[in-house]
Amino acid sequence: MRIAVLGHGVIGRHVCATLEASPAHELKWILERPGLDTEPKMTSDVGKILSDPEVELVCDILPGTHPSYEYMKMALEAGKHVVTVNKAALCFGFKELVELAERNGLFLRYEAACGGTIPDIAETLKLAQTNEIEAIYGIMNGTTNFIIDKMNREGAEFEPTLREAQRLGYAEADPTADLSGFDVKNKIIIISNTAYKCYCTSEFPMCGIQHLTKELLDDFARQGKTVKLFGLSVRRGNRYAIGVAPVVLPMTALEAHVPTNFNLFTLRADKAGEIKLYGQGAGGVPTADAVVRDITAIAEAPARTGEAYFSRPMVYDPSLLFGKGYIGGTVKEGTLDELCRQALAAGQFLAFEPDNL
Numbered sequence: 001m002r003i004a005v006l007g008h009g010v011i012g013r014h015v016c017a018t019l020e021a022s023p024a025h026e027l028k029w030i031l032e033r034p035g036l037d038t039e040p041k042m043t044s045d046v047g048k049i050l051s052d053p054e055v056e057l058v059c060d061i062l063p064g065t066h067p068s069y070e071y072m073k074m075a076l077e078a079g080k081h082v083v084t085v086n087k088a089a090l091c092f093g094f095k096e097l098v099e100l101a102e103r104n105g106l107f108l109r110y111e112a113a114c115g116g117t118i119p120d121i122a123e124t125l126k127l128a129q130t131n132e133i134e135a136i137y138g139i140m141n142g143t144t145n146f147i148i149d150k151m152n153r154e155g156a157e158f159e160p161t162l163r164e165a166q167r168l169g170y171a172e173a174d175p176t177a178d179l180s181g182f183d184v185k186n187k188i189i190i191i192s193n194t195a196y197k198c199y200c201t202s203e204f205p206m207c208g209i210q211h212l213t214k215e216l217l218d219d220f221a222r223q224g225k226t227v228k229l230f231g232l233s234v235r236r237g238n239r240y241a242i243g244v245a246p247v248v249l250p251m252t253a254l255e256a257h258v259p260t261n262f263n264l265f266t267l268r269a270d271k272a273g274e275i276k277l278y279g280q281g282a283g284g285v286p287t288a289d290a291v292v293r294d295i296t297a298i299a300e301a302p303a304r305t306g307e308a309y310f311s312r313p314m315v316y317d318p319s320l321l322f323g324k325g326y327i328g329g330t331v332k333e334g335t336l337d338e339l340c341r342q343a344l345a346a347g348q349f350l351a352f353e354p355d356n357l
């Protein structure tokens with residue numbers, strides 16, 4: 001299969017190196033920045049790549065929503081399969097990109113966009129063939145897990161721990177997307193779409209860990225509990241609820257012991273029961289491997305028929321996700337949606353203890 005890679009950063013470089021070493025694939029083009037396109041395969045002209053009839057698959061490894069979304073759309077319009085790692089761009093145009101791929105008999109795969117190397121999307125697709133998936137939840141962001149884990153183990157304050165995470169490369173210079181829950185929001189939408197075979201809404205509030213303090217973690221520790229940032233999603237029939245919040249966990253929960261920047265996804269299905277997937281949600285080599293697994297799956301798949309996978313009519317019903325919310329020293333009962341809105345309005349930390357997960 002002849003492949004073009006858009007983006008030559010941390011992940012892109014590892015994907016290119018693996019493709020170059022693989023006899024099964026041919027790396028035809030690499031999109032680089034102007035001035036950095038120093039090798040024959042490199043170009044800064046995306047038009048040259050997308051109009052090349054020999055390119056069969058485009059691998060989107062760019063950051064941010066734009067122009068990544070537009071490039072994926074152009075690639076699918078030009079009859080090329082797409083593999084993406086870019087959760088922001090995928091979430092932004094999920095329905096449009098999926099429908100375009102389906103109309104043109106092409107594959108759009110996105111394992112690495114949700115959980116790095118963890119095969120959560122592959123497992124979700126497999127489970128959904130024979131099961132109704134009823135819930136998805138867990139630790140889906142390594143940066144926030146690194147911060148909470150370090151604060152828990154060393155009794156450290158939030159700000160110096162964040163600075164250390166930045167120094168070690170676990171947090172970006174602008175950590176907003178991780179701390180606010182936006183990164184998890186994109187991931188829980190993408191995996192819920194895949195599990196429930198529908199297009200889930202993005203119109204729900206999210207709470208992150210910006211207001212987390214050492215005192216708060218100490219309070220929970222005295223009760224034999226801790227807090228981890230979770231993506232949460234539940235489904236009953238044709239209704240679903242979805243959210244992002246710090247969740248209160250007993251210290252006996254597996255998630256309470258997930259170290260450093262690791263992730264732990266749980267899928268609950270009607271026949272298979274509970275399945276937990278643990279691994280590295282980021283990092284150059286592991287994430288690049290998930291990209292190459294997607295490329296290989298496309299190369300080995302029979303031609304795609306035009307079936308619509310994401311075709312279920314589903315309704316967002318926030319009443320399905322409810323429990324206790326610890327907000328600024330008070331405990332309230334409600335749906336996660338309501339509790340998030342209250343915490344956001346008050347500018348305070350929310351710790352959510354679900355009743356029904």
Ligand SMILES: NC(=O)c1ccc[n+]([C@@H]2O[C@H](COP(=O)([O-])OP(=O)(O)OC[C@H]3O[C@@H](n4cnc5c(N)ncnc54)[C@H](OP(=O)(O)O)[C@@H]3O)[C@@H](O)[C@H]2O)c1
Binds near residue numbers: 007010064087113287
């Ligand atoms: N890093 C991870 O562990 C990880 C895990 C899962 C998913 N992802 C996703 O993977 C994607 C890439 O992440 P990364 O860590 O590889 O980022 P990165 O190291 O910043 O690489 C992105 C590369 O794309 C280049 N680029 C940006 N816009 C471009 C454009 N319009 N034309 C040509 N080149 C352009 C950047 O150049 P400049 O530096 O000059 O801007 C940079 O070289 C992101 O969507 C991220 O969310 C990353």
